Amino acid sequence: xxxxxxxxxxxxxxxxxxxxxxxxxxxxxxxxxxxxxxxxxxxxxxxxxxxxxxxxxxxxxxxxxxxxxxxxxxxxxxxxxxxxxxxxxxxxxxxxxxxxxxxxxxxxxxxxxxxxxxxxxxxxxxxxxxxxxxxxxxxxxxxxxxxxxxxxxx
Numbered sequence: 510x511x512x513x514x515x516x517x518x519x520x521x522x523x524x525x526x527x528x529x530x531x532x533x534x535x536x537x538x539x540x541x542x543x544x545x546x547x548x549x550x551x552x553x554x555x556x557x558x559x560x561x562x563x564x565x566x567x568x569x570x571x572x573x574x575x576x577x578x579x580x581x582x583x584x585x586x587x588x589x590x591x592x593x594x595x596x597x598x599x600x601x602x603x604x605x606x607x608x609x610x611x612x613x614x615x616x617x618x619x620x621x622x623x624x625x626x627x628x629x630x631x632x633x634x635x636x637x638x639x640x641x642x643x644x645x646x647x648x649x650x651x652x653x654x655x656x657x658x659x660x661x662x663x
Contacts, residue, residue, distance in 0.1 A: 531633045536588035541595020545578035550661025554653040556645050561587050565653035569661050574598045574606075577654060584646050586637065591650035597627040603658045610651045617644045 548566035555562045561583035568576040577595040581588050598606070612624060613631050619638045624631050634647045 529633065529636060532589045533585060535592045535630065535633065536585045538592050538596075539588065540592045541577045541579050542581070542592070543578050544580055545576060548578065548657070548661075550657045550659070552653050552656030552660055554649055554656060556583075556587075556649055558642070559584065559646065561646060561649055563587065563591060563649050563653040565591075565650065565657040567654065567657040567661055569658070572602060574601045574654075574658070577657075579650065579653070581650070583649065584643075586634070586643055586646035587649050589633070590631075590647045591653075593630045594650050594654060597630070598654065603655060603662075606651060606655050606658070610648060610655070613648060613651065614644070617647060 544564070545566035545568055547568060549569045551564065551566045553562065553564045562581075563583060564580040566578040567574055577598045579591045579595060581591045601609075609628060609631075612628070613634070616624060616631070616635060617638050631647075637643050637647055
């Protein structure tokens, strides 16, 4: 097929949709990157479909997140999600992270939830909605954080 054909334009459009500048900035900032030496709980979550792996450490204070640290071997969507989560998770409970997962999942399914306050940055993933196979990339760090909190309570 010649260059500039419809499949090439579709692929370029997908790349532009998924990898916008704000998303790349979050991935590059990598808030919380690195393991926490004094973690209360840890979890490793894999996405076997694409090979993404997130290792999340949590330090708690009174049952709430004091700090998140992560090691992400994954696509830029997963990296950006982990960075946003680590930057904003302080003070959150396991229940609030479950609620965050529900709202982000609904947003990805184009059900127009309102992400406000410190979670508003997750709106950069709205463009991922049409690409269902990429939803798990955005959600994996949230799942890993929930499991790390559960591990801390064990």
